[in-house]
Amino acid sequence: MKKAIVFGSLNMDLTIQCDRIPDQGETISGSNFLVNVGGKGCNQAVSAAKSNCAVNFIGAVGNDAFGTQIINTMQQYNIDTSSVQIRNDESTGVAVILRCEGDNRIVLDAGANASLDIQEAEKQLERIAQAGDIFFTQFENKIQDVKSMLKKAKGLGLFTVLNPAPAQFIEPEFYQYIDLLIVNQSEAKTLTGIYPDDDISSANVFSAIQGGTKCIITLGSAGSITSGREGIHRLQAYKVEPVDTTAAGDAYIGALISKMVQGIELTECMDYASKVSALTITKVGAQQSIPRIDEVEKFFKGGKN
Numbered sequence: 264m265k266k267a268i269v270f271g272s273l274n275m276d277l278t279i280q281c282d283r284i285p286d287q288g289e290t291i292s293g294s295n296f297l298v299n300v301g302g303k304g305c306n307q308a309v310s311a312a313k314s315n316c317a318v319n320f321i322g323a324v325g326n327d328a329f330g331t332q333i334i335n336t337m338q339q340y341n342i343d344t345s346s347v348q349i350r351n352d353e354s355t356g357v358a359v360i361l362r363c364e365g366d367n368r369i370v371l372d373a374g375a376n377a378s379l380d381i382q383e384a385e386k387q388l389e390r391i392a393q394a395g396d397i398f399f400t401q402f403e404n405k406i407q408d409v410k411s412m413l414k415k416a417k418g419l420g421l422f423t424v425l426n427p428a429p430a431q432f433i434e435p436e437f438y439q440y441i442d443l444l445i446v447n448q449s450e451a452k453t454l455t456g457i458y459p460d461d462d463i464s465s466a467n468v469f470s471a472i473q474g475g476t477k478c479i480i481t482l483g484s485a486g487s488i489t490s491g492r493e494g495i496h497r498l499q500a501y502k503v504e505p506v507d508t509t510a511a512g513d514a515y516i517g518a519l520i521s522k523m524v525q526g527i528e529l530t531e532c533m534d535y536a537s538k539v540s541a542l543t544i545t546k547v548g549a550q551q552s553i554p555r556i557d558e559v560e561k562f563f564k565g566g567k568n
């Protein structure tokens with residue numbers, strides 16, 4: 264069975280609702296405080312697993328209660344955690360999240376994510392990788408580590424996917440190790456200097472991406488877009504009432520990969536991913552808000568809502 268291999272971040276999210284962002288030196292009241300497992304890598308892995316994809320995770324947590332909780336949670340979703348390192352030199356990564364006005368603001372302490380043993384991670388990738396697997400990663404670990412892992416995955420003949428979040432510039436020579444880039448609008452701007460907000464500016468982003476690397480741009484409520492041989496393909500977003508946008512992008516990526524692993528045509532994968540991401544924002548939290556495949560199928564029975 265083909266699988267997804269994720270190299271990425273594992274965080275505990277400490278998240279609170281507030282009516283507005285506090286001013287400098289100000290204390291305001293919040294509500295609905297939640298502690299839940301997150302991290303872009305972990306969220307994307309969980310999203311893929313909830314869509315019935317076999318997932319192996321390569322990453323690191325600290326030797327502490329948050330780390331144990333994260334590993335237990337991933338195992339509950341049947342994610343293979345045998346390549347997750349338990350570090351004694353750093354505590355588990357933590358994200359402090361303010362949920363405000365239907366959006367979020369995140370402050371991250373990378374902790375163990377930034378202290379993992381990269382040689383060991385590469386060894387694990389070599390152990391796990393099989394023909395037809397998809398490797399995907401983000402930018403919440405050390406960039407140098409992400410690059411090493413992408414290079415290694417490519418060398419092992421895997422299809423590689425990068426979500427460069429949080430946004431960072433990628434040196435031109437590095438694009439040869441990336442088969443598919445998935446970016447939101449601000450990440451696209453960081454990579455190319457162009458902010459995509461319509462078909463023309465998106466097409467300009469695609470042309471500006473080095474080496475012709477395939478790219479998907481997620482446009483929030485305006486859907487997602489990619490380029491094909493016959494031009495641009497835009498997929499509409501599904502309309503829902505947003506409650507919390509945390510992990511919407513992560514949910515999209517994991518769901519997309521779950522379908523790509525099955526060899527399904529890219530625009531069909533994007534349509535499924537849009538459904539998963541729409542349902543994700545109707546609930547509070549990161550991966551706890553990501554729907555399972557049966558919930559997606561049930562909700563969207565009969566086509567678009």
Ligand code: RIB
Nearest residue numbers: 274301302303358510549
């Ligand atoms: O993309 C959402 C994620 O970003 C959160 O779960 C948080 O951990 C941060 O990494």
